[in-house]
Amino acid sequence: MLELYYSKGSSAVAAHVLLEEVGATYEPIEVSIAKGEHRMPAFLRRNPKGRIPALGTAEGVISESPAILEYIAQSYPDAGVQPRGPFKQAQARSLCAYLCATAHVAFAHKHRGARWAVAEASLRDMQGRVAQNLSDCAAYLQKEAVASGPWAMGEQFTYCDPYLFQFSRWMEVAEVEIADFPKLQMHRDAMLARPATRKVLAMHGLI
Amino acid sequence: MLELYYSKGSSAVAAHVLLEEVGATYEPIEVSIAKGEHRMPAFLRRNPKGRIPALGTAEGVISESPAILEYIAQSYPDAGVQPRGPFKQAQARSLCAYLCATAHVAFAHKHRGARWAVAEASLRDMQGRVAQNLSDCAAYLQKEAVASGPWAMGEQFTYCDPYLFQFSRWMEVAEVEIADFPKLQMHRDAMLARPATRKVLAMHGLI
CATH class of the missing domain: 1.20.1050.10 (Glutathione S-transferase Yfyf (Class Pi); Chain A, domain 2)
Structure with a gap:
């Protein structure tokens, strides 16, 4: 199952909305930037970059919104959110x-x-x-x-x-x-x- | 034929090297940042963003290095420079x-x-x-x-x-x-x- 590491109100909103749009099965995991949780070891072990959003997959963690968004689109081809050609x-x-x-x-x-x-x-x-x-x-x-x-x-x-x-x-x-x-x-x-x-x-x- | 808009020594080097790597047929078109040519109408008509590099294709112009690089990779599948999976x-x-x-x-x-x-x-x-x-x-x-x-x-x-x-x-x-x-x-x-x-x-x- 995919995991979305997000902080409330952050730019993770984009990936979060896309996961809902494609009907993904995913676990949202809050990492509060306000509390500095993105700089704590528990999260840095998942995403050494310390940035939000990050997407946990069976093969490892993906960071950077453009990469996350297109990966979600590719993972749910039936949702048809990948441009054609x-x-x-x-x-x-x-x-x-x-x-x-x-x-x-x-x-x-x-x-x-x-x-x-x-x-x-x-x-x-x-x-x-x-x-x-x-x-x-x-x-x-x-x-x-x-x-x-x-x-x-x-x-x-x-x-x-x-x-x-x-x-x-x-x-x-x-x-x-x-x-x-x-x-x-x-x-x-x-x-x-x-x-x-x-x-x-x-x-x-x-x- | 692809056209590469580049300025000497700019970050267009990356796209330029990739075009050579894949054996592309392309026309390099110099747009000198030092001379301000990236801000002149001739180039802005091609890439309104006024940024280098830009890639002219039969369907239109592509800007932003990540998009240009992956497009070149997709356009020359035999070169095998697209990651798998x-x-x-x-x-x-x-x-x-x-x-x-x-x-x-x-x-x-x-x-x-x-x-x-x-x-x-x-x-x-x-x-x-x-x-x-x-x-x-x-x-x-x-x-x-x-x-x-x-x-x-x-x-x-x-x-x-x-x-x-x-x-x-x-x-x-x-x-x-x-x-x-x-x-x-x-x-x-x-x-x-x-x-x-x-x-x-x-x-x-x-x-």
Whole structure:
């Protein structure tokens, strides 16, 4: 059985929603970032990277959201959340890489600036840029990377959708107005209408 | 025919080496970051993100190294550079996501800190952390993520290897001593012994 290591309200929401969407049998295991449990030996033995989410499988643990999401999609082919054909698959991976390495990183400078600088003034400087950077990401996604709907890749609901939903949560925390980006708002609303999303948000104490 | 948009000495080296490894028919198209060509309309029409590398295909342009590398691997199945089985594939994607979103981002704070902060003092602060952060990445890769060789995933040469080689180039620029990480040094030496690597390094003016 799969195990999802998650912290409430973290970016693990994406993988969590996808597990529900595909009807996976899985055990959710809470690792509270607020309590520092991601830095404790019990979790580091499972994921030496100390990052959330992580997915326990019969063959070992997988970390990094793009890898976890596509693995879940591959593991439940009947759910049909894997894009079809090499080019669409590459576009999906490109979107996830952007969300992971540009958008999530832009957001991480809000609370995790100490990864990249030391002085308090530097951290404040970084924090001051977060809303603009996420707004730039949203503008790029709206104009170039997200289909006209209903889903990120077009007609097909894919493993990218819970991750794009996660992006809308980073926008919310950074106080970027989603109404300025109609495709992203439609996508968020469509995700919020799905039972899997509502179930996971409730488990994370977010609704 | 595939088109590789690259800037000399950039992280496009990874995709470039892989194209040579698989024996691809492709056109290398130079987009000089030093000359700001990645911000000019001719390139932005191809890749609105304005980032290098980008891969032109018959169906459209693919951006983000993890997506480009796996697409090349899928496009040339006879080259055998795609890991076998869903778990190994997930591990490869996890490694690439880490190189893209943690290691490359750590390196980017050396020259591209203005993405995340404004003040000169903040940029200097960031620059001062780069070598330590890349050293931490190297320690993680050495201990947890890279196989004992000869290649990143073990016996099989995969699309991850040119990307791990790229990481060794970031270490070099950041003056992190690779000899402290024997697996990474062995990997770098093994990559440097391959004709594809030497050909691409010569095209980029790096040897």
